[in-house]
Structures are given as structure tokens and as C-alpha cells.
Amino acid sequence: MSQERIIEVENLVKKFGNFVANDHLTFHVNKGEIFGFLGANGAGKTTAIRILCGLSAPTSGKVSVAGFDAYKQTEKIKRNIGYMSQKFSLYEDLTPFENIQFYGGIYGMSAKVIKERSEKLFKRLEFEEFKNKLIKEIPLGWRQKLAFSVAVFHQPKIVFLDEPTGGVDPITRRQFWDLIYQAANDGITVFVTTHYMDEAEYCNRASIMVDGRIADLDTPLNLIKKYNTTSMDEVFYLLARNMNKQ
Amino acid sequence: MKKFWGFVVKEFYHIFRDKRTMLVLFGMPLIMMLLFGFVITNEIKDAKIAVLDLSYDPTTRNITNKIASSGYFQIQEVLTSDKDIESIFKKGFVKEVIVFEGKFEEKLYKTGKANIQLITDASDANQAKLIAEYTSGIIRAYNNELNSAYTMPYKIETESRMFYNPETKGVYMFVPGIMAMILMLVSALMTSISIVREKEMGTMEVLLVSPLRPIQIILGKVMPYVFLSFINAVFIIILSLTVFNLPVQGSILLLLAECLLFIVLALSLGILISASTDNQQVAMLLSMVALMLPTMLLSGFIYPVENMPVILQVLCQMMPPKWFIEIVKGIMLKGVGLDMLWFETLILLGMTILLLSISARKFKKRLE
Amino acid sequence: MDAIVAEKITKQFKETVALKEVSFQVRAHELFGFIGPDGAGKTTLFRLIASLMLPNSGSLKVLGLDPVTEFKALRKKLGYMPGRFSLYQDLTVEENLDFYATIFGTTIEENYDLIKDIYSHIEPFKTRPAGKLSGGMKQKLALSCALIHKPELLILDEPTTGVDAVSRKEFWQMLKNLQKQGITVVVSTPYMDEAALCDRVALIQKGSLLSVDTPENIINSFKTELYGLRSVDMYNLLIQLKAYAFCENAHLFGQYIHASFKGELNRNDLLNYLKTKGIEDVEITGIKPGIEDCFMQLMVSNETLETV
Incomplete structure (x- = not known):
């Protein structure tokens, strides 16, 4: 893994009126790494992700994503990232191929490339039986796997995953992580949020956000050792609860 | 009973806390009234015209002066050649060009006949027709003046008087229509949206498993809107009385009672719509298309029913707003009472009972 | 009642x-x-x-x-x-x-x-x-x-x-x-x-x-012996485990891979196999299954029942 930094955040502050959603965040993400972005509800994760995706401007601080500035070069940022969330992923009344065609088209890919790559993709995912069905007729687990593949279809530098595995059965959940590992192996940086703490342990490094601040950031193993616990679940509980009490 | 009132109170909280709902409830009637009352008018005032006088003699000048001083027209330009006519219309200001033929006076007195050509910009057909009619009217009057010097052997004079709306004011026509439209919109649209919102939010599930009976849920949702729609009706009547000086010739009490009947009818339509969808947008669209368009187009509000093809006329008979508008016109403009309007009222009543029973049946006590 | x-x-x-x-x-x-x-x-x-x-x-x-x-x-x-x-x-x-x-x-x-x-x-x-x-x-x-x-x-x-x-x-x-x-x-x-x-x-x-x-x-009621495996390069370990002839199931579970094997596990054979694949730092421990392991096992057996 190279140590080239693909996301650099320094003293990021985002305020909504008097409310400070992100309070001096400083962290970086290395190229090709799987970065876990953990935190309780309302800790400020979503706000930070929106800024990193170029959807909202920071109040102050330095933010660079894929080498582009989050204040001025948001269009360039958007061209170099992929995004997927549990809530929004694919159009339900289109088939998988039509969805890919649409997203590929947005990113300016030629019809030929789209066709070639999607055929490879369907074969690799063993997706042939669902190819001509509408998304809404496809089981949730398969849908999520397809949504991820669509998010990295244009070969972005970074892919943002916002709770991608919520409600998915345990086997499909692991197949989904296989896909994440593959993408990381191909050099795509993965930035992921999740409520499943076992998934936090699959990340190369993880940060835990509490009340708008990053409470800690390290490899899962180091975090577990540091707080003298046996799992990330306990680390998370410890950090989030202590901050709540203050 | 306490359960039921708790429900109604909650519903009022929703309404009063949502600025948009309040705006639709009270802003819209005001805006619609003012719009229809002032902007849309079928009277002519200071219409810009041009004159091409190829004769320029005392008679043509007299006629031109008559037209100019009528108050309806304003002479914008005097043309010298018929080549200018086309170009002046293209500029867009001038709506009519009056052309006097050459040697107008000479021809008139020698042969007893002379020609004036009225050329109008009919890209707005209604306006063009009105302008041409007004102009011919003035010329006809001048013609009569000329002839009064001589006694004609036979002569029929027509004199028209406009009953119930002596000044042919637009407001008189629109108020009943707007009333129907606003009551329909507020009652049907707002109730259907507020019921569907509970379905979307998942609160309907809890209401259904509560000891509240379905009829209590319906009435609880509907009651506040009956009240608010009624206030709206009163508001419109006051507006038309004060701003537009439109009197209510008949019984105000009867008018309000008929409004109440129409409100209940519209509300049952709203319940019906909410029973057929789980999605606020669909409810909104359905209310707009299924209720607003017929109220505007098939009720005699804007286009007279008598001029429609037979099939549409039959369809109009089935539209509740058509009957309501007739009732309101009867009471407000003609001052007639229930003795003349019992038939229309009976039809509205029948429709209301039918719709209420259908919607009560369609409202489910379960989720499927 | x-x-x-x-x-x-x-x-x-x-x-x-x-x-x-x-x-x-x-x-x-x-x-x-x-x-x-x-x-x-x-x-x-x-x-x-x-x-x-x-x-x-x-x-x-x-x-x-x-x-x-x-x-x-x-x-x-x-x-x-x-x-x-x-x-x-x-x-x-x-x-x-x-x-x-x-x-x-x-x-x-x-x-x-x-x-x-x-x-x-x-x-x-x-x-x-x-x-x-x-x-x-x-x-x-x-x-x-x-x-x-x-x-x-x-x-x-x-x-x-x-x-x-x-x-x-x-x-x-x-x-x-x-x-x-x-x-x-x-x-x-x-x-x-x-x-x-x-x-x-x-x-x-x-x-x-x-x-x-x-x-x-x-x-x-979990039917088979379950082992937890760990290495620095977990992804590679997972791929190699799945390719191992005697492996029945291998799933990621937090810091470990939970794996079950056909018949009795021959540790030396597995370690040797992984060594040939370039993985030398494997740690293998017998573990108690969790509900999620059970769910996956039941899911698989239920699906094979269905297809039969």
C-alpha cells in the first residue's frame, strides 16, 4: 500500500448557525486503504461525508479530496468519486443494465465501454439471472452488491459508502465485503460508515466520531489494545458513552 | 368522546404549525380573488388603435373623433398607406386599424353608401371580437344620428339591458366559480394530503391499532377542515362585498348552508382520494387533475356549458361544482331562495350522501 | 397462557x-x-x-x-x-x-x-x-x-x-x-x-x-467445530482458505475469519498449505460459535433443502 494521501483534512469546521456539526476535524486517508468512519447518530458523520463529496462547503479548514479543493473544485471532486448509501442507490423501475447505462452516461463513458464492462461485471457477480429484471424484483442483498458495483463502475479514485450493509443477511453482508476488498485491491480507496462493529474491524484504519469531534483514530487492532478491550464494539461503546456523560 | 376531541386538537396543531398549509388555506383565496377580479377582465379600456384615412373629409374626421372620445380607444398612430398596416400589427401595440376608403363623404352622400374596414389583431380572438363590436357600435350610433334628420318609414330600435350584472363586471361571473374552486381545493386536497401523510409517516398504523374506530379517525381528520373551509367561504363573501361591491341579493344564511353542503361533499372526495394511494405526491396530483380541472373547465365557471359538445354537457351534469356554482349565482346575483334552487340542492345532497358512504366504506380498518 | x-x-x-x-x-x-x-x-x-x-x-x-x-x-x-x-x-x-x-x-x-x-x-x-x-x-x-x-x-x-x-x-x-x-x-x-x-x-x-x-x-446445536484464523493480510487469507480443499466455510468475523472444515482439522496440513501460498503468520484457535454463525449455517442448509 502506498502512503500517498488521497484525502487530507485539516481543522475542518462546519457550523449550522450556532450548532457546530464538525469541530476541528483533522485526519487523512491513504490511497488504496479501507477507511472506517464510525460514530453515533448525530455525531456529524453525514455532514463530513457531504463535505468530502463536494456537496457542501466547509465553514473553515483545509479539505482536499483526490487532490482537489473542497471549496472551489467540487465539480472535479465529484468526477473522481463514487457514492453509495443504503437509502439511495439504484432506480427501482429500471433493469440493472439500464441503471449502469445511465450512471456510465453521467460520467461520460462511451456506449461500447459500458457494454463491455457491464458484461464482465454481470459474469463476475454471477448476476446473469437478474440481468433483465427490474431492480425492485431483485432481492435486497443482490441489489446492494449491484449498487456498489455501479458506484465503482466509472473507476473512481475514492468510493464513499454510507451504511451500505444495513438490513442485509449475514452471508450477503460478507459477499459485499469481498467486493470492497476487491475494489481496494484494484487501488480504489474505500471510505465506509457502518453500524456493524464487526465490520469496523475489517477496515485498515478506523476513526470514531463523537459529538462532532474525532475521538480516536488508528488501526482496529491498536484501538482494541489501547482501550484494553476485546472488540471494536467495546471501544466504540466506551468512547461514545464517556463523551455523552461529559 | 374525549378521545375524539384529542384527535381534533392534534389535527389543529398540524395545521397551525405548518406555514405552507396556512398559506394555502388563507393566502390562496385572497390571491385568487384579487387575480380573477382585477387581472382577468372582459371589458375594454384604452385599447390602442390606428387610423388610415384615405379620404380625410369632415365625416371621417367626425367618426374618428367619436371613436377617440369614447374612452374605449386610444389612437396611437395615423397611417398614410395600407402598406403600413401589416408592420404596425407586427409591432404588437396596436390592436385595430380603422380604414376609411377614399372619397368617403362624397360616396356617402351621392350613393348613400360608403365603406369602413375594421382590421383587428385576432391573435387574441376574444379581444379582437370585442374591439370590433365596440367600434361597430360607435359607427352605428353615428349612422343613426345622421339618419335622425330624416324620417324613415320603418325602423326597429333594439335596446339591451343587462340584468343582475348591469355593468357586465367580470367579478360577478368569477366569484361563484372561485368559491367552488377554493372550497374544493382546501377541503379535498388538504384532507387527502393530511390522511396520506399519516400513512407515509407510519402513524396511521398506530391509529388503526388504537381503540379509535375508523369513523372517528375519518371525522377527526375532516372536522378541522370543515371548520376552516367554512371560514374561507365567509372570507370570500366578505371580500366580494367589500372589495368588489358585489352584493348578496338572496339569503346569506342559505348561501352559507349550501357552502357547508358543498364542503362536506368535497371532503368525502378527499377521503376517497386518500383511500386510493399511500403517497402524498400522488394524492396531490389526483386532487389537482381529478378535481381542479373539472371545477375550472366543466362547471360553467369559465366556459358556458351550453356551448359544449353534447358528451361534455352530460359530463358537466355529473360535476358537483356545476350545481354549486348555479346555486351560488342564484342566491348571490338573482336573490332567489330554496323554492327555486331545491332541485340543484337535492342533487348536491344526493351526491354528498353517495360519496360519503363510498368513502366510509373504502377507508380500511386494516392495512390491506 | x-x-x-x-x-x-x-x-x-x-x-x-x-x-x-x-x-x-x-x-x-x-x-x-x-x-x-x-x-x-x-x-x-x-x-x-x-x-x-x-x-x-x-x-x-x-x-x-x-x-x-x-x-x-x-x-x-x-x-x-x-x-x-x-x-x-x-x-x-x-x-x-x-x-x-x-x-x-x-x-x-x-x-x-x-x-x-x-x-x-x-x-x-x-x-x-x-x-x-x-x-x-x-x-x-x-x-x-x-x-x-x-x-x-x-x-x-x-x-x-x-x-x-x-x-x-x-x-x-x-x-x-x-x-x-x-x-x-x-x-x-x-x-x-x-x-x-x-x-x-x-x-x-x-x-x-x-x-x-x-x-x-x-x-x-451448531453442528461443526469452528476455528478462528488471523493474519496480517486477511483478504489473502480468506481467498486461500476458500480455495483449500478441506475448507467447508470461511467467513470474515471482525478481526478473525471463522472457518469450518470437512472432517477433523489437520492443523499441520493447513499451515503447510498456507505457507505455500505465502501466508506464514497464521494464528488458529478453536472458538465458540455466535448466533450469526448459526444463522449462516441454518441459512445454507435451508437453501440446499429448498433446491433439493
Whole structure:
């Protein structure tokens, strides 16, 4: 893994009126790494992700994503990232191929490339039986796997995953992580949020956000050792609860 | 009973806390009234015209002066050649060009006949027709003046008087229509949206498993809107009385009672719509298309029913707003009472009972 | 008396079968969990119990009453919290609670004791609109609302979905306290780790119950020996394990890969095999399976049954 930094955040502050959603965040993400972005509800994760995706401007601080500035070069940022969330992923009344065609088209890919790559993709995912069905007729687990593949279809530098595995059965959940590992192996940086703490342990490094601040950031193993616990679940509980009490 | 009132109170909280709902409830009637009352008018005032006088003699000048001083027209330009006519219309200001033929006076007195050509910009057909009619009217009057010097052997004079709306004011026509439209919109649209919102939010599930009976849920949702729609009706009547000086010739009490009947009818339509969808947008669209368009187009509000093809006329008979508008016109403009309007009222009543029973049946006590 | 008795209930929507001949019993005063992924049929089942839907076939008794014919009596004894917390976002905390109290014909004061532990957390914010509460607080308010009429049976459809780990733990503690006060609690959840907090659980997948038992018994019935494996390059380890001839199953589980093998595991053979693949730092320990391991095993055997 190279140590080239693909996301650099320094003293990021985002305020909504008097409310400070992100309070001096400083962290970086290395190229090709799987970065876990953990935190309780309302800790400020979503706000930070929106800024990193170029959807909202920071109040102050330095933010660079894929080498582009989050204040001025948001269009360039958007061209170099992929995004997927549990809530929004694919159009339900289109088939998988039509969805890919649409997203590929947005990113300016030629019809030929789209066709070639999607055929490879369907074969690799063993997706042939669902190819001509509408998304809404496809089981949730398969849908999520397809949504991820669509998010990295244009070969972005970074892919943002916002709770991608919520409600998915345990086997499909692991197949989904296989896909994440593959993408990381191909050099795509993965930035992921999740409520499943076992998934936090699959990340190369993880940060835990509490009340708008990053409470800690390290490899899962180091975090577990540091707080003298046996799992990330306990680390998370410890950090989030202590901050709540203050 | 306490359960039921708790429900109604909650519903009022929703309404009063949502600025948009309040705006639709009270802003819209005001805006619609003012719009229809002032902007849309079928009277002519200071219409810009041009004159091409190829004769320029005392008679043509007299006629031109008559037209100019009528108050309806304003002479914008005097043309010298018929080549200018086309170009002046293209500029867009001038709506009519009056052309006097050459040697107008000479021809008139020698042969007893002379020609004036009225050329109008009919890209707005209604306006063009009105302008041409007004102009011919003035010329006809001048013609009569000329002839009064001589006694004609036979002569029929027509004199028209406009009953119930002596000044042919637009407001008189629109108020009943707007009333129907606003009551329909507020009652049907707002109730259907507020019921569907509970379905979307998942609160309907809890209401259904509560000891509240379905009829209590319906009435609880509907009651506040009956009240608010009624206030709206009163508001419109006051507006038309004060701003537009439109009197209510008949019984105000009867008018309000008929409004109440129409409100209940519209509300049952709203319940019906909410029973057929789980999605606020669909409810909104359905209310707009299924209720607003017929109220505007098939009720005699804007286009007279008598001029429609037979099939549409039959369809109009089935539209509740058509009957309501007739009732309101009867009471407000003609001052007639229930003795003349019992038939229309009976039809509205029948429709209301039918719709209420259908919607009560369609409202489910379960989720499927 | 059992709180819920379901016998072979089936529910069908047009072509899709949401529940296939589901049978189970929930005992009185029990904390019972339905555990399974989205689309397994949990919500449909809860709506049947709440008398909001009718089964196509089979028999269902809730608190001794038939949800089809005796729904009026049943609805008075039932507390129900649907999947999306059912609160009015524009009403304040207190107005929400007051509203639900009123429509169930009671008052906040009358049953304050029952909700005190839960409601006291959010009472300081009682004039705030429910829409402005955090996820955890909304969840507490929704629970208070479902409890305000002192139900005998409380059914909660995915109350912890999308809620963070800390709030989830607090929430389960509240459910335990309610159980102590004599209320039967039935919960559904997609989080496998929450199974351990229930007295008994039903694992549900694709409209069928995979197993109904105590969490301990389910774990004890796990059929094969399970091993935890760890290395620095976990992804490579996983790929190589899956390719290993004697490997039956290999899944990521936090810091470990959980693997089971065909026959008895020959450690040396496995270590040698991995060495040839360039993995030398493997750590292998025998481990106790969790509910999630069991769920996966049952899922696989159920699917092979289906295809046969």
C-alpha cells in the first residue's frame, strides 16, 4: 500500500448557525486503504461525508479530496468519486443494465465501454439471472452488491459508502465485503460508515466520531489494545458513552 | 368522546404549525380573488388603435373623433398607406386599424353608401371580437344620428339591458366559480394530503391499532377542515362585498348552508382520494387533475356549458361544482331562495350522501 | 397462557409469499426476538399479530384472542411500535405522548410509573418538536407512546435499526426492565448480536423460521467445530482458505475469519498449505460459535433443502 494521501483534512469546521456539526476535524486517508468512519447518530458523520463529496462547503479548514479543493473544485471532486448509501442507490423501475447505462452516461463513458464492462461485471457477480429484471424484483442483498458495483463502475479514485450493509443477511453482508476488498485491491480507496462493529474491524484504519469531534483514530487492532478491550464494539461503546456523560 | 376531541386538537396543531398549509388555506383565496377580479377582465379600456384615412373629409374626421372620445380607444398612430398596416400589427401595440376608403363623404352622400374596414389583431380572438363590436357600435350610433334628420318609414330600435350584472363586471361571473374552486381545493386536497401523510409517516398504523374506530379517525381528520373551509367561504363573501361591491341579493344564511353542503361533499372526495394511494405526491396530483380541472373547465365557471359538445354537457351534469356554482349565482346575483334552487340542492345532497358512504366504506380498518 | 400462538400461518401478496407456514409460541412475560435480514417477513408477521393484516391460512391467537374477529378487544391490550418510529414530527414531545394517551382513553399521569424510567430521559426536552430529537431520543419517545396505555403485550418492529451501538444497548436495558414489570415483549431486529439479549429467539429468513429456541440452545446445536484464523493480510487469507480443499466455510468475523472444515482439522496440513501460498503468520484457535454463525449455517442448509 502506498502512503500517498488521497484525502487530507485539516481543522475542518462546519457550523449550522450556532450548532457546530464538525469541530476541528483533522485526519487523512491513504490511497488504496479501507477507511472506517464510525460514530453515533448525530455525531456529524453525514455532514463530513457531504463535505468530502463536494456537496457542501466547509465553514473553515483545509479539505482536499483526490487532490482537489473542497471549496472551489467540487465539480472535479465529484468526477473522481463514487457514492453509495443504503437509502439511495439504484432506480427501482429500471433493469440493472439500464441503471449502469445511465450512471456510465453521467460520467461520460462511451456506449461500447459500458457494454463491455457491464458484461464482465454481470459474469463476475454471477448476476446473469437478474440481468433483465427490474431492480425492485431483485432481492435486497443482490441489489446492494449491484449498487456498489455501479458506484465503482466509472473507476473512481475514492468510493464513499454510507451504511451500505444495513438490513442485509449475514452471508450477503460478507459477499459485499469481498467486493470492497476487491475494489481496494484494484487501488480504489474505500471510505465506509457502518453500524456493524464487526465490520469496523475489517477496515485498515478506523476513526470514531463523537459529538462532532474525532475521538480516536488508528488501526482496529491498536484501538482494541489501547482501550484494553476485546472488540471494536467495546471501544466504540466506551468512547461514545464517556463523551455523552461529559 | 374525549378521545375524539384529542384527535381534533392534534389535527389543529398540524395545521397551525405548518406555514405552507396556512398559506394555502388563507393566502390562496385572497390571491385568487384579487387575480380573477382585477387581472382577468372582459371589458375594454384604452385599447390602442390606428387610423388610415384615405379620404380625410369632415365625416371621417367626425367618426374618428367619436371613436377617440369614447374612452374605449386610444389612437396611437395615423397611417398614410395600407402598406403600413401589416408592420404596425407586427409591432404588437396596436390592436385595430380603422380604414376609411377614399372619397368617403362624397360616396356617402351621392350613393348613400360608403365603406369602413375594421382590421383587428385576432391573435387574441376574444379581444379582437370585442374591439370590433365596440367600434361597430360607435359607427352605428353615428349612422343613426345622421339618419335622425330624416324620417324613415320603418325602423326597429333594439335596446339591451343587462340584468343582475348591469355593468357586465367580470367579478360577478368569477366569484361563484372561485368559491367552488377554493372550497374544493382546501377541503379535498388538504384532507387527502393530511390522511396520506399519516400513512407515509407510519402513524396511521398506530391509529388503526388504537381503540379509535375508523369513523372517528375519518371525522377527526375532516372536522378541522370543515371548520376552516367554512371560514374561507365567509372570507370570500366578505371580500366580494367589500372589495368588489358585489352584493348578496338572496339569503346569506342559505348561501352559507349550501357552502357547508358543498364542503362536506368535497371532503368525502378527499377521503376517497386518500383511500386510493399511500403517497402524498400522488394524492396531490389526483386532487389537482381529478378535481381542479373539472371545477375550472366543466362547471360553467369559465366556459358556458351550453356551448359544449353534447358528451361534455352530460359530463358537466355529473360535476358537483356545476350545481354549486348555479346555486351560488342564484342566491348571490338573482336573490332567489330554496323554492327555486331545491332541485340543484337535492342533487348536491344526493351526491354528498353517495360519496360519503363510498368513502366510509373504502377507508380500511386494516392495512390491506 | 401463551401470549402468542401461531400455527402454520401463511401470508401471500399476489405472487410473493411473505410468510410460509410459520409456527411458534411466545410465552407470557417473555422477551422474544425475531432475528433476520430485511425482507425476511418480520414486518408482515408483526402486522398480522397487531391485527393490521389477515393471514391467508393458519391460525393465530394473540393474548388468547383472534386478531381476525376479536381485533377490537385485542387492540386495547396491545402496544405496537411500527418500523418507522410513529411520531408526529411537528408536535412536541409532550403533545405526542398526550395524544397517544388520549386516543387510548387514558392520561399521562395515570400510567406515569410504567414509563417513568424511559420518559425521564426526554422529559427535559418536552417542549421540543419530536422532529428535532436525536435518533436515540425519538426511539425512547416512541416507546413511551407505545406503553402509555399499559399494554399486556408490546410488539416492536425493528426498534434499533439505524440506531447507534450505544443507544441500542440502552434500549435493550429498558426492554429488560419492562419485562420485569410483567409485560411480554416481542422485538424484531436485523442485528444478530442482539439475539443474546432475548430469552428466546426465532431466526427468520425468506418467510420461514430457521429455528426457535433460547440463544444458548441454538449455539449448542451448531453442528461443526469452528476455528478462528488471523493474519496480517486477511483478504489473502480468506481467498486461500476458500480455495483449500478441506475448507467447508470461511467467513470474515471482525478481526478473525471463522472457518469450518470437512472432517477433523489437520492443523499441520493447513499451515503447510498456507505457507505455500505465502501466508506464514497464521494464528488458529478453536472458538465458540455466535448466533450469526448459526444463522449462516441454518441459512445454507435451508437453501440446499429448498433446491433439493
